[in-house]
Amino acid sequence: MTKELYVRFKLCDGSVQTILGDMLKPYSDTYLTKLVFNHDFKSTKDGQGLFWIDEEPQIFAAILTFYRHGQLLLPDIFVGIRDSIIDKYLLPIEKSSRVLDPPESTITMNIRRVRLRGATRAFSFPPSMETNRYLCTIVDPMWTDLPESDINDFFVVTSSANGIQYVRKSYLTVMNFLIEQGYEIERWDEKKQEVDLKKVYM
The missing domain is CATH 3.30.710.10 (Potassium Channel Kv1.1; Chain A)
Incomplete structure (x- = not known):
């Protein structure tokens, strides 16, 4: 692998x-x-x-x-x-020492987390098949598995060599798009070009 x-x-x-x-x-x-x-x-x-x-x-x-x-x-x-x-x-987590009371709140929050990583990737496209390098973003989980991928026109390339999907936009562009869709920044490492975002659903 x-x-x-x-x-x-x-x-x-x-x-x-x-x-x-x-x-x-x-x-x-x-x-x-x-x-x-x-x-x-x-x-x-x-x-x-x-x-x-x-x-x-x-x-x-x-x-x-x-x-x-x-x-x-x-x-x-x-x-x-x-x-x-x-x-x-089989998680290495300490279990509860007592029986937990049922939660008082009837509101359930679901959280989706996404990690973005900036990358530069060489691609060639027909008809010229000339190879050029483009700013790209690696998304975890895969971009096409996110519901937000259905409401944008980002070009996505999946590498046959390693199975990684590359969104052919800079990680800042992808980050700003997700923020517009309700995501919040949890962590941003500008040097590594990494961003962790989350979106809370009620």
């Missing part, structure tokens, strides 16, 4: 969630890392290279957030089963 290759998971509702494989590797004893990288571990990978997971999308998004940021941020409605989720995915 190449360094920045995405791993894609298909959930019980048919949706697909993605993460860079390198983000799984630090947690070698967890369920998802074993599923993806341990060839002796029973895998449910299909012919398209997607790993099938029987899980609620909101829970699985929180699981991937743990791999990206080291925190398990479950929506309120799933807090009562937090310990069973930790056990199921």
